[in-house]
Amino acid sequence: MRSGLLFFSILALVFGAVRSSAQAQDNKIYLKNPSFEDVPRHSQTPKDWIDCGFELESEPDIQPNGEFGVTMPAQHGQTYLGLVVRDNETWERVSQKVSRPLEKGKCYEFSIHLARSPQYISQSRVKDTQANYITPAKLKIYGGFSPCDRQFLLAESNLIINYRWLEFNFKFEPIDNYTYITFEAFYKTPNLFPYNGNILLDNASALNPIPCKEQPEVVSTPTVKPPTQRIDTPKTNNGGRPTPGKTPPVNNPPVVAENNTTTKNPEKKPDTNSTPPKSIDNPDFSTLKKSDLTMGQTLRIPSITFAVNDTILSRASYPNLDKLLTFMNTNPAIVLEVGGHTNGLCADDYCNRLSLRRARAVVDYLVKKGVKPERFQVKGYGKTQPISTVKNDPKNQRVEIKILDL
Template identity: 50%
Template sequence: MSQESAEVIQLINPSFEDMPRHSKAPRAWSDCGFKGESAPDIQPSGIFSVTKPASNGNTYLGLVVRDNDTWESVGQELSKPLEKGKCYSFSIALCRSELYVSISRLSDQTANYTTPAKLRIYGGNSFCERKELLAESPLIANTRWQDYNFKLEPSKNYTFLILEAYYKTPTLVPYNGNLLVDNFSDIKVSVCKESSVQDNLAQAEKKPEMVVVKAETIKVDNKDTNVVKPKEGTQSATVATEPKDIIENASISNLKRTDLKKGQTLRIDKIFFEMDKSIFTKESYQFLNDLVDFMKENPDISIEVGGHSNGLCTDEYCFKISTDRAKAVVDYLVSKSISRSRLTYKGYGKKSPLASNETVEGRRKNQRVELKIISFNDN
């Protein structure tokens, strides 16, 4: 065996060749997705309206991300391990299908899974173990096949590789999207650069603070993996604080003045925004209009509108989106003739979680609007 061939890691079925069909990982690849969810697809099968020809061979891998905070992935044992202290390079053909028609997990209605997603590559030492995030593509919006080059510098030895589709980051709301994968080249040992880890992710978008690329064990918001969990959030205020100081899931239309006091916080679960925006969804207006009526009926009350985000974003982005959303509530009240002198707003970002950001339920609980009573004539 030559020195050159000894430095090459060859995958089995790198072009994902198999019989076209849905919900079945290609030959030699294992499904590493979520329990209760379907496996990736071998395309083009015509199923889900995916008909794009392969970049290489006859078939390719079709992955999706879903609006219920699950995503698809596959894994394979390597012919020889990735070794700590060595650098590796390879290429993968990636693109997006214009059509990927399936059922939304949240609405049970037909949906086109076309929002761009990205590829993340993990190293591990058992099937489907995600021990370290090794590489990440930019968001794949192109609908024609393009080769993307990757470099790896593992911090430990790894014998398994995981490929997964993942959402744009930061994102506050999961969405439906697709990613097509083909023609995974041989993995070759390459010359290391001093900043190889940064070079590897240079094209990628900002990642959530929970992903620490240079750490020996990556912190990833993934329920299926062997990872170091992020620090737990604070306990719900219904446990840590007396109920009279905080009203959970406050219904403004049912509040009485005898229920209120200065300094009290009203937690709101009926104000919703479009993904990554400070634009209200139509479901929010009933509560907003009830809030307008409440402020008009109680002219002595002044409030602070507080915006809070979940943990799937950087400090800077979380602060900005939470501030913008709190301001949007104030602007709406002002547009309905509530004096701005009675209103303030503040974005708290992700610094005051009520639950763990590791679950969908926890993240939704953390992403909220709160109203704090600043002044109140309770005499």
């Protein structure tokens, strides 16, 4: 009798463990055909995946095919995916609907094996000759709400320089409940000229929920009380550093600036006792009047956009830039600061340089249309002035203009 009870107790524990394991697995988000298995062939997207490439360009390739000289064995299964970037400024990406939506505010870990083929021979549309697509490229991972929708950049790899399979691990926090995922090959950034390159993808994992690290409190401007009598130099006993208990001032990354302007009142300082002018979001320059503006006022223009990690203005930016051009021609005394801002995912130096170049691209567009360059000051704020506390929120990646002179 006791033996029977012991047997059923052990059996119950085993089934309980299996059920707990199954429940834990149910929290994962799965991909269909994560190893890109299919019949090897060029210009054909693997089953369960959707081609998101450019019109008139061929689809990605199921490798190893031999057609382009790609012979590396698969890391898992029999085949894998080959994506390329091209010298005519087109690149390849694939997409699919995930098994369940990613959840806003939750964090996930994900891994995939990546490599680069030492040979990937294909036609160059720019030079109209055969080229070896071997310049290193990177993988970008997007979340969205429909096939090929790149609503939000979840993660990106470093440049894929390895000629053998390596596992790449990513952690990310979506800002919405995305139902689709997109894998994209992209160029080294910043980069002024597109080139031919390849990345190979195999053995993608499920998206596994993980605990999010607690976000540090964001302080917009540190408050420092002025000394009542005198300032004492803090005593040091560890190589010149302040003793514990003394909080050193916060040093934000430097703002990169280019000063092209000769404003009428360069020494004028803002009145610190007055309330800062309210910023204007998405101004309509076709109806905006000079009398609507004040010195120091900021205008946020979300319609000025760029390709991810790029400095080339999107075509969608042109209509509003042309309205700004007309506004400046109508009001020749106005002097502007054009400021670029990035999200918080990049390194300080890279963010500063990228934001400066984007601001400069806006000014270059207007100057080429006839606006005098001395009417602009160009600044790259990098990630020092976020709108959202979520580092990779697209709202942080923007161009703003500030009224320096009327």
